[in-house]
Amino acid sequence: DVKVTQSSRYLVKRTGEKVFLECVQDMDHENMFWYRQDPGLGLRLIYFSYDVKMKEKGDIPEGYSVSREKKERFSLILESASTNQTSMYLCASSSGGGDYGYTFGSGTRLTVV
Amino acid sequence: GESVGLHLPTLSVQEGDNSIINCAYSNSASDYFIWYKQESGKGPQFIIDIRSNMDKRQGQRVTVLLNKTVKHLSLQIAATQPGDSAVYFCAERSNNFNKFYFGSGTKLNVKP
Incomplete structure (x- = not known):
């Protein structure tokens, strides 16, 4: 069964911390995406990547960065976490x-x- | 940018009845549409898709209808079951063929 695996289901972090969210897929897909989902706002695109070491901003990239060093892994980084x-x-x-x-x-x- | 919207944020139906979930999209150039189902605590899952050159597509208990004239998409679920309770999203593929835009979702409650 093909899968996209996110390393953590629940995280609690303090304001100002650097946070890493990890994602791994086993389907050899070229494209990977990070969304955030908030009630009433639906899915909003943060960043996406079409290839290794390639990244593009989505609709709400502020406060986030990403890393794609390997095809199967796409990491979302919150440089300094905030309550919002x-x-x-x-x-x-x-x-x-x-x-x-x-x-x-x-x-x-x-x-x- | 594009917007994909849903008419009803919450829909309650009786078990065994048919459900219809609606979606409006704004980009007449969108060529591909998908309905997703998201159960509590899980990520969205693909249900059914339809291309812009089609008006109707049927799956197992689900049917998607596309009306390009009014830019409207609907998902019909036959004989709704408790396991159908979830949030349903429509998504449209933009001119950038790798990118989809999502609606905010409709919550379907199935009453026993």
Whole structure:
């Protein structure tokens, strides 16, 4: 069964901490994405990557960075966590053509206190 | 940018009834649409897709209808079951073929 695996289901971090959210896919997909999901706002794209070492900003990149050193792994970094970054974070991957859309991970619920 | 919206944030149906979830999209050039289901504590899962050259596509108990004239998408679930309770999202593929835009979701509650 193909999978997108997010390393943590729940995280609690303090304001100002540097936070790493890890995502690994086993489908050899070219494209990987990070979204955050908030009630009433739906899924908002933070960053995406079409290839190794390549990254592009999504709609809400402020306060975030990403790293893709290997094809299967896409990391989201919160340089200095703030309370307004408390959210559900979803990682997704897709094949080059985008058919069948994205395969999502189960999400990481991050709370910043 | 594009926007994908849903008419009803919450829908309650009786078990065994049919459910219809609606979605409006704004980009007439979008060529591909997907419905996702998200159960509590899980990531969204693919349910069914439809390309812009089609009006209707059927799966197992689900049907997606596409009306390009009014830029409207709907998901019909036949004989709704308790296991169908979830949040349902529509997504449209933009001109950038790798990128999808998502609606905010409709929560489906199935009453026994």
